[in-house]
Amino acid sequence: MMGLKDLVKLKPKETVIQIKDEQPNEEARKRTYHEAGYRDSSRNTGNSQTLSICLDAIYAKFENEEKELQHKQEELKKPYAQEQLEKESEIKGFQVAIDNANEKIAHNEDKNQDVEKLIKELKFEITDLPQNPDAYGIPAKQGASTKFWIGIGALIPITIYLFMFYTSVVYSAMIREFTYGSTKIFAPKSIVRAWESGFQDFATVIFAPFIFIGLGYLIHMFYQKKNIASYFKLAAIIVVTLIFDILLAFFIERKLWELNAVSLKDKFGFAEAIKSQEFWLIIFLGFIVYLIWGFIFDFVMEEHKEKDKIKNAIRKRNEQITLHKEQIHDNKTKIDEVRVLIQEIKEKISKAKGRINELQRIIDGTIIPTKEYKLYASEYLQGWLTFINEKLVISKFENDKLISECLEISKAHLAKIGVREDYHNTIFTKTH
Template sequence: MGLKNLIKLKPKETILKVSKDEPEEEARKRSYHETGFRDSSRNMGNPQTLSICLDAIYAKFENEEKELKHKQEELKKPYTQEQNAKESEIKGFQVAIDNADENIKQKEAKNQDIDYTIKELKFEITDLPLNPSVYGVPAKKGASAKFWIGLVLLVPITAYLFTFYTSVVYSAMEKQFTYDDQRWYVPNAIVKASEDGFQALATVIFAPFIFIGLGYLIHMFYQKKKLASYFKLAGVVLVTLVFDVLLAFFVEKKLWELNVVDENAKFGFAEAMESQEFWLIIFLGFIAYLIWGFIFDFVMEEHKEKDKIKNAIRKRHDQIIIYKEQIRDNKAKIDEIKALVRDIKEKISMAKGRINELQRIVDGTIIPTKEYMFYASEYLQGWLTFINEKLSISRSENDRLISECLEVNKHHLDNVGVRQDYQNTVFTQTF
């Protein structure tokens, strides 16, 4: 008795709830109930026949739903809305791709401009030493050649001054002249001085740097081009001349003392000036010193001109390095943008696929699963009502028949895609 009440009462509760809100639906469900009762009476409640009848009922329900245009539009509305959203999303993606393509074109054009600039800088690096004024570099044309010529002359003169003054200083301060050796020029003065001790060696080696230092001062004072500097320059030249005179005087005094006959005779500057070697020492040292000083000044001035060109070339090399770094950065950004475009295109492809899928849904039929479950339940209730009320069979046979009908109904609902957790079932094509 419990199973009979369950079959009869539960659908009535459902009909009651629906009838409060939708009277038309109540009439439709009643029609399904009556059809189930009638079909069951014709087939004596046969479960195999129920399966065929349920398929026919589902086809009837599907046709009814297809005819309800407004209802189908409402059911398909979420899908059309999603379709419109996907289309808008594709438009947004396309705008993003257009912007990305434009960005890529700008960066590629910028890289081309930078490449052209780099080529110009490389040409300037080659042409700048020949035509510095064309590029706004205040340097003399050919400064590099003059610098190297001056440097070539300066090196042997420096070596000459060093050997000359080591000889003169050694002769004036350390050498003991003899009748067999009266030469004031001593090529191996450093070796001789080392035999006399460290002090003699240091004096002979470092004394020439005094004259080289005085020659450097010629450059320092001469480049300032001021009256005070010229006075200082004259003072430096005068001091060097006095130094040379004193060295020549001491050398000549040693030679005079070696050869003097009269012990009461005295040697002074007047006697020294009468000696040819006195003047030879002065001119060989002082004139070479002046030549060294002015050539050094010339080399340093030319080096400034050379540095101007070198700095201009270095600046262009640095610019090329910066520009190449910019090209690398732009290429890296272009690669990033291209990767982003590929991702966007994949999303567009997925969105188009979803739009096609949604279109098939919109073109198909949407079956309200929960509603059909109620209608199928009404039909089954009518079928079982006949079995319970009109079919004269034993109790056990009745229960068996009802159980088989319930199993057939369950199998049918599974076949047509009815699920308790689905509100609707979407079919892209009808049965």
Template sequence: MDTISIKNLFKLKSVPLEPQPEPFPQNNDNHYDESLEETRKRTYHESGYRDSSRTNGNHSTLSICLDAVYSKFQNEEKEMVEKQKNLKESYVNEQKNRETEIKALFVSQETKDEQLKNKTTEIENHQHTIEALKAEILDLPRNPEKYNVKATRGASAKFWIGLILLIPITLYLTTFYISTSYSAFFKSFDAKSTIIQNVLDAKAWEKAWNDGFIEVAFVTLIPFVFLGLGYLIHMFWENKTKANYIKVGVLLAVTFIFDVILAYLIEFRIYNFEKVFGSPPFNLKIAFTQIRFWAIIFAGFIVYIIWGLVFDFVMKENREKDKIKNEQEIRQKRVEFFQEKINVLKKEIEEILASIGTIKETVIKTRGRIEELQNIIDGVIIPTKDYKLYASEYVQGWITFIGEKIAVSRTEKQTMIDDCIATYNTNLETVGANSDNQNLVYLSSL
């Protein structure tokens, strides 16, 4: 088969191979045989000498002959089964390693897929939990007992209603005790004032301000004394013990006596202002017979009792409302906790997806490399360094004929030799024998 036919059957692909020991011809026992190599060298040398004699050492013809030599060398290498097996051994091992690597990558991908599935399921479970918690937060004020919360249903509405009532009652008591305390201790009565004006002075705080710092401070702060007593009654009433019942009774008695004292002083001052000659001295018995005395007590102490009951009710409903609010806050914190876990899981899922993508890319590249290795294994490995050795023997034979048999001048003969060497180097460059690659691979194009 001529050179052109051989080139049509194969295409050349230059690939870097693992460094191999210099190949030598082998016998059937797969051992190094120096005589075979020497015989092969001599054969190439003789072929060069013979072909040169046929063409009178023409360097242009040498180029064609070298192409034929390369094709012959390729065919010889292809027939050396054991040598090809040894040259391809590293590629076979690499292919096995790559196949093992792909199996490991598939196992890793399956693990990642399982992790992805578990984390997705975990996110779905957390989302369901969040939805359930949000539903509970909305339903807690309506059905606290459904969630084992010991709170009164509608506590929030009752609290606001009680608070709305408590504010004007507090303002009333403040106004009442400012006016009555001023009337009892500081007011100057006159005949122009009506009975109501003598008891409840609309300008009591203004007059106390004009009278001095002590007067205005006294009438301003005295309502807080009664409100403080009411707060203490509420606190003792919360813990229903015998001692606290006694304390509550004492505080109520003190408040009642305080109101009696205010009513007595006001009635005393009015009685002395209105008494005539022969009227008996004012005493407690006379005070008990006066309607104003009891009106002051009822307008103060009874309203104070009402204030205390409303205050106690508001505080109780506030506790009930706080129970529900606390339960809602607990559930809201759990919502935030699960939402944070979802965010962490989503980041982990992104990392897993990126890792799976990397694994898939690696699998594709590894499969591509396995295909390349299979093509190398299926092809013919040409040890180009060996070719350079035998091609040089061929050219030496060619030049030997020129030196021995062609009768031309020394200068012309040297020119012919230089042209042959240049042709030889060009051929080495063409087939890749002068490159850094140890070997070339011929892949079948069929």
């Protein structure tokens, strides 16, 4: 075994040629390493433990040689410098994307502010519109809603009255048989008695009032057109209704007259009817109330129309508010999406900056081509083993054992310095 004195015989600085700042010839460099291995092996009688120290020294010398090859270092660092430029350009692109995204956010926020102002204006208009419809270009009367409900309040009882009145009058005029015990013009239970008389009588009594209600509706239809033809039709409707009422009153009066007639030769005509107070009472209670109903109905419909103008205007504004709120929601969704995108871009920028810093440390540091070193280390090992095989006088068993130990030492050395099949270079970054 080799002692400490034998180990100190090794002078690594003499084993490797000096390399200038230029790319050496590969074959010459390989030969130099081979010769150095042979020489060091001869000095140390091929000792495997000494080989480990020599390999460390060889690697240190290789590092120094590579550091001095400035042109080669620049070539090795070119991909990292190029990647650094690409990352810087990528960051600029990311920054432009963030600026554009912020502009979109600002644009959508401005739009939302404008839309919120519109919503406030529409809400104010909804409140103010019933009181000042003319201010919004709506030809509607102020207080139309109040007048409408007042008209409805008057129209409903009058309609009930007309229904009860005409069911009673029609029953008395067309179906009822007067007796000495029942001489009243109106029949309180006309509907019940008409039902008892048969379905036809019942239908006549029930549907007759709707004739007058229909005629009253026609008053509204003709009156709203405001032309001469409509006025003539309106006058005709009123005359027809008057004639109808006169006939009903005449038939009732004739039945009462016949009940009290002294002689069968006496006849009842219109001359006799107009002298009767009941005759005029029936016309007044029927025809005059019918006219009142017709004009109130027309008034209610007109107010309803005015009320509808305001109601439609309010409805349209509510629909606009709904659409504006949906627009605000959509804009907020877009803003949130853009903010998420900005955050993702910022994370990418952060990663890119981290990579740039890492690349800068690589550029400022040293790149050792470990794959090349493996080639030269193999040459050095071959020189070492050549001496063992050619010059060292030992048994074949000891020779094989020593070679095996040297191979293991070399393998461990390469693993220690990080030589791998998938790595071409070892990077020593600059530390601060």
